[in-house]
Every structure is written in structure tokens, then in C-alpha cells.
Amino acid sequence: MIKINVNNNIKEYDDSINGFQLIKLLNDESVKNSVAMKINGKLSNLADKIEDNCDIEFIDKNSQEGLEIIRHSTAHLMSVAIKALYPDVKLAIGPAIENGFYYDFDKDTPFSEGEFEKIENKMKELVKEDAKFSYEEMSKEDAIKYFKNIGEDYKVELINEIPDGEKITVYQLGNVKDLCRGPHVPSTRYLKHFKLTKVAGAYWKGDSNNKMLQRIYGTAWANKEDLEKYFTLLQEAEKRDHKKIMKAMDLAHFEPEYAPGAPFYHPKGLFIFNSLISHMRKKQEDAGYIEVSTPRIMNRCLWETSGHWEKYGEHNYSGKMEDDTQFCVKPMNCPGGILIYNHGMKSYKDLPIKMAEFGRVNRYEASGALNGFLRVREFTQDDAHIFCTPEQVEQQIIETTKFCLSIYEDFGFKDVIIKLSTRPEKRIGDEKIWDISEKALGDALHKLNLDFIIFPGEGAFYGPKLEFVLKDALGRDWQVGTIQLDMNLPKRFNMSYIGQDGEKHEPVMIHRALLGSIERFMGILIEDTEGKFPLWLNPLQGIILNINENVLDYCEELHKKFKENNFRINLDSSNETLNYKIRQHSLEKVPFLIIVGDKEKENNTITLRTLGSEKQISMKLDDFIEKLNKKVKEKSNGFDL
């Protein structure tokens, strides 16, 4: 007799039972769509036997865990199709990821997307056959022997990394056996809604020293509607691509032949760029920062001193003058700030010094790493260095983190992912100082009650860091802000302050950039707002459209008044139909279309059409100006008046 607790509903059975049988016996709609189950919290296959008293939780195909199982199972399905079509291919790994899955294969000639149809058809065949997932347990030795024998070297390597004594499960689907922890869906008929999406190279174990494998990505869903919805969503996301919006709104462009990765700002783009800087400048001023500016080209020895030359030499723009001076275009602003700090004695009474610089830096990023405004070779940091005493560190980190999040909120970003990256393998500095620094960052986050994810080994070579991450339209992570503790530069640049004891002490240096790169932040902001920038940041707040030539004088009068009130509102007096003008300026994402015809001129009013709405609102000019002023002053999002 076994007692099974399903959703607090205790059932008793005489004999052991598997998931399928249990579902049948329960005869309950809510478990009909299960793809797997949890036995006492442990994920298991539906075919697994339930032998003892336990809690059972069924995993619905639409739940997050259910989808992961479907996706991971679809990866297996793809691997079976691949093995059938290309028997010489070796299998690496095939996990579920957000929205889908991938599988890495070792194949002499790369896959191309043209082969997808063939692969998908093979997969569909297997779905029709309703092939079962089955598994067996093997000893480590037997597993190694088996996979060695069939030439699956990557599996052998993976098994070797499994601790001795641990159970090894080998799943079989069709005629392919694969090392896998499971669980899976019971059979392939659960895997109908998938599509292969792209092929890419990927290094074995994510290490660029290893062989590059062929990765095929796919997406998989519990039903047809969700699959279709996913592709619709992707299409929508493409419309928000900052590269497209930049073009449509005439913000900026690139000259790939002359300056790859370096933006050319057009007037409207520069306005946004400058506004972001003004905003930061004002906020930093209020927060007690001082602002400096340091040269963009300096002697290369500064970066040799800092240690960056050794680590990032080939990523620096540098050269030699006729007199043999070796210079470097700055890849970061730190040395400049340090030279200002070192200029003159500092007392403990001066600290903390919060020294900001909007510094334009150049880094020769790998060609394949460039990505519109999100990854560029020339960019501007809202950089600052906080020089403080060791006792001040925690307080400074807390303050800076709070400050950072408040900045994101100014732009309407509330979901910020915070990462704590700890000591990397290759690092400098005392282990004890690493301990203290990592703890300081973690403690600060705890005190602020913020959720964060720890990324072991991802810190900078000179110290741990907090990273603030926002997502682009396609859901990709981009680091914007960062707060880093530095235990390298103060020593290397011989920095000091005179303490209360009259002795020299080494200050602690905190690097921080909150928007990070103005360029990247702009890119993210464009994708987030779809180009509908809040009024305070919008380079063109409105445009006056005349319906006929008779009202031009009135339009010009309005235009002048807007100018006098410091609004960025233009007049489109071109000889075009109203329909045409409305379409053009709507596509340009101008917030307010101010329409003026005979009626308006006669009544001394304007008619408004707001971006994203078809409503027409008539009002007096002064009312509009008042409302607009309020919106701008409050820096509020949206265009509702």
C-alpha cells in the first residue's frame, strides 16, 4: 500500500504505479496536459515508477518547467534527425534556453540554414512515429566505454567530469543514445510545435581556445498558437530595432568604410546625446560630484602603468609620432582622473572626492562584436571615480547604487538586473582585499534589499563589480551601469591622502558609470520607447501643419511663440496635403501634430493630434503651452496632456 499526495489530495494504491496510470486514475482535467512530474520535488518522467509514499506534482506543458522539458526534448529530437541525416556528426550538448533550445554538433562542413527544411522534415517524421524516450542507468565505466565505442568523444569528456559514484543516465530516442539527466516528455508526439531558427558557430564549453562547433537554434512551444505568437513578437521587436529607428528619425548614422563602429550624430541624435549628459550633469551636481575633463590622447606609458596595456594592448588605438613619442587614444578615463587627484596633496578631510568626467573613449573592439549603438568602438562614458577612505567604501557603494537606480527610473526603467561579478581566474591583488571588496558589494545590495545574481569569476582583473543590466527589444542583456572596486590603480599610481594620524594612506578607488556608454543607453532607450522619447528628451516635440497657404501667417506667429517659450516645434509649410504631412510626421514619431486651418485662425486656437492617437483636440495656444511646460518640467513619459 502506498500513499500518494497529489495537490494535497491523498490517494492510496495497492501497488507501485507510474505517472500515466496515476493521471488515468485521477481522471482530472488539470493533469491531462502533463509532460512530466515531480516525485518529492524531483523532476521525473511520467513513465517512472512511484514505489513509495510521496508527494507528486504534475508538470503542465504550458508551465515554465513544462516548456523547458518540451524544449530540451525537442533538442534531442533534432539530434536524432541530425544523426539520421548526417551519421558522422558528433553530439556535444543540447539544452533548453529562453524560447527554445539549441544543440551543438561537431561536423566537418558547417550547416547552412538551407538545410533546415530537410532537418525539420526528418523531425516531423519522428514526431509522426511517436518515438518513445526511454532511459537506462549505467556505471561511469560502462558509459565511457559505450560512448567511446561509438565515437562520441564529447560525451566521454562530459562523463569524465561527473563525480565518481554518481548515477549516469543514458536516454534513448529512436536509435540514438545520449547522455542526459532528463526528464523528457514521454514521446515525440508531445513535440509538434517547433521551428529551427538559426545556425551559428559556438566554441566547445564556451572557450575560444576550443574547437568551434556548429550550433543550431530552434524554438519550441506547447501549442501552435504560442509558436505563431512568438514569431509575431519577433516581428514586433524588429520594428523597435534602434538601428531602424535611428534611420527613420534621422538621429545618426555610421560610415562603415571610414569609421566602423563610430557614430556620426545628426542634429536630432546629438540633441538626445546632449540631453542625456545634461541630465546626468545636473543629477551628479546635486549628488556632490565635481566634473573634470582630461585629454583624449596621452602618453601610452600611463596604460602601461595601469596594467591595461598588457591586458588590452591590441584593443587600443595607438601610434607613434615622428619624435618617437608613443601615444594612446584613451580607452578609459581612469588615468586622467588619477592625475588630477595626484595633483596636489589630499587630506582625509577632502574625501570622498567624487570626480566625474563625460569622457569619450575608443576601444578597438573585435569586428564581430560590433552591434549598432549597443557595441561601438568610440563612445562616451558618464564616468566617475570616487576616491575615498576604506571606512567610506560601503556607504559610497550604497549611495551610488541608489543613485544609479534612481537614474534608470528617470527613464522609466524599473526592471534592472543586478549582477555581482566576483574574482576572475587571472587577477591581481591580495586575496584578503578581494574578500573584503566582494563582501562590501554584496553587503551594500543586501542593505538596500535588492535582488542580485552572482557571476563567479566575471569580475575585472583588478576588482569585483556590480553590473546593471537592461534588455534590448530582442531580449538580449546589455550592461549599462557598473560600480567597481579597484585595488590596483591607487597602488600603481602611488596615490595617497594624509590621514588624521599625519601619515600617508592609500585611498580606495570606486569606478562607476551609470548610463555606462551614452551610445548604448541611447540604443536601449530607443528600443524601449520605440523612438517615442519623453518630451523633455525629444528633439522634436511637435510640428505645425498648415492646411492651406492662407493661414501661413498665423502658423508663423505660432511658431515664433513656441520658440519664445523654448519648445522644439517646427513648421511644415510644404506644399503637400494634410494627409501626407500627417503620415510623414507620424512615421517620424513627432509627439504633437499641431494642425492649423481657417477655423483655427479665425478662433485663435490650434487642433492637436497626438502620436499614437487619432483623436483631435482643439485648444487655446496658451493652454497647450502650459500643459506642455508641465510635462517637460516633470520629465514625465507619454504624451497625454
Added chain:
RNA sequence: GCCGGUAUAGCUCAACGGUAGAGCAACGGUUUUGUAAACCGUAGGUUGUAGGUUCGAUUCCUAUUACCGGCUCCA
């Protein structure tokens, strides 16, 4: 840097190996317009670059540069 894809007019895209086309934008006219594209006309190209195959290359091949999607990287 690595893997895959792409590169044609200012923009978005066509063109079986056989004289490179369309829409929009630009320019010149006509039109004076009431809420997402008025009408007519003109001009615009060494098909990213350099080689090769071919009687003939935008099309096939090689190299190269750039961009896009991944991987690696991101001080």
C-alpha cells in the same frame, strides 16, 4: 577574431548566366488641400572592392571590406 547569412539608385526591395527594374525620397510643373501616401514629368547605377570561370557575370568560384544573427570578448 570564429561560424552562418547579407551587400543592387538616398531608402525599401526586384531581375533562370543574356541590354539592371519598381515604389518612396530628390528635382521641375500642376494642385490649396481638414486627420496616415494628390497628379504629371525629369534625373538618378562601373550591382561593396579585387581577381577568376564563361562568347557573355548582379547571378557561379576565390579573396577582401562592411553589416546582420550567434560564439568569444567587453578595462
